[in-house]
Amino acid sequence: AQSVTQLGSHVSVSEGALVLLRCNYSSSVPPYLFWYVQYPNQGLQLLLKYTSAATLVKGINGFEAEFKKSETSFHLTKPSAHMSDAAEYFCAVSDPNTGNQFYFGTGTSLTVIP
Amino acid sequence: EAEVAQSPRYKITEKSQAVAFWCDPISGHATLYWYRQILGQGPELLVQFQDESVVDDSQLPKDRFSAERLKGVDSTLKIQPAELGDSAMYLCASSSIFPSSYNEQFFGPGTRLTVL
Numbered sequence: 001a002q003s004v005t006q007l008g009s010h011v012s013v014s015e016g017a018l019v020l021l022r023c024n025y026s027s028s029v030p031p032y033l034f035w036y037v038q039y040p041n042q043g044l045q046l047l048l049k050y051t052s053a054a055t056l057v058k059g060i061n062g063f064e065a066e067f068k069k070s071e072t073s074f075h076l077t078k079p080s081a082h083m084s085d086a087a088e089y090f091c092a093v094s095d096p097n098t099g100n101q102f103y104f105g106t107g108t109s110l111t112v113i114p
Numbered sequence: 115e116a117e118v119a120q121s122p123r124y125k126i127t128e129k130s131q132a133v134a135f136w137c138d139p140i141s142g143h144a145t146l147y148w149y150r151q152i153l154g155q156g157p158e159l160l161v162q163f164q165d166e167s168v169v170d171d172s173q174l175p176k177d178r179f180s181a182e183r184l185k186g187v188d189s190t191l192k193i194q195p196a197e198l199g200d201s202a203m204y205l206c207a208s209s210s211i212f213p214s215s216y217n218e219q220f221f222g223p224g225t226r227l228t229v230l
Contacts, residue, residue, distance in 0.1 A: 009154075032217050043118070043205055043221035044157070090156050094217045101170065102147075102219060104156030 002027045002093045006105035014113045019063075019078040021108045023091035026072065033074045034092040034102070035065055044090065050074060052096075061085070086112045116140040118222035120206050126228045132194035135225045139188070139208030145169075147219065148181055148191050149205040157205055163189065164211075196229045203227075 036044040048059025119138040149157035165186035183189040207219040
């Protein structure tokens with residue numbers, strides 16, 4: 001079975017500071033991993049995905065994430081926060097072998113302080 | 115760019131009334147999902163379709179919820195009767211069955227339901 005834990009339901013950073021959002025997963029098989037962003041009253045937009053190729057994955061809007069099997073982690077980072085990054089971020093895991101069901105974390109709300 | 119369409123975007127209803135949500139997935143996507151997202155939480159799968167067939171509805175409260183995808187394209191999710199606890203965002207997503215898609219799901223804008 002798969003599950004995702006996002007540490008820190010709320011994260012605040014200053015504009016221009018490093019963004020670090022944490023995600024740990026539990027999976028019985030090598031998983032696919034995803035980060036999505038959600039703005040208020042909107043659907044989820046894919047930021048990036050890990051699909052067993054390169055462990056360092058670059059996504060849109062300057063975000064990247066590193067898959068660390070030994071730590072079962074897939075943390076999301078951005079070197080310099082922008083005001084427009086304020087949103088809810090969700091980590092998700094899926095099993096490549098059993099179809100497309102996603103398991104989402106509970107989300108991290110990012111606030112960017114000017 | 116192809117998108118998942120959902121309507122309505124917002125719905126306010128009184129408890130015990132019936133409500134219905136509509137979703138049109140990206141053209142050619144065989145797999146369609148309905149999720150419920152309670153405020154402050156991640157999306158939870160309600161039902162998954164492969165073409166017109168239900169693949170997984172284990173988390174769908176079948177006493178009041180129903181979903182259909184009659185022609186394997188667009189889909190409708192219905193709640194009857196609505197309860198206060200049903201207030202949430204209802205998200206539709208779709209994905210391709212081809213391996214190159216890496217299971218990526220594309221989400222619609224959602225329907226925000228408020229039950230009074």
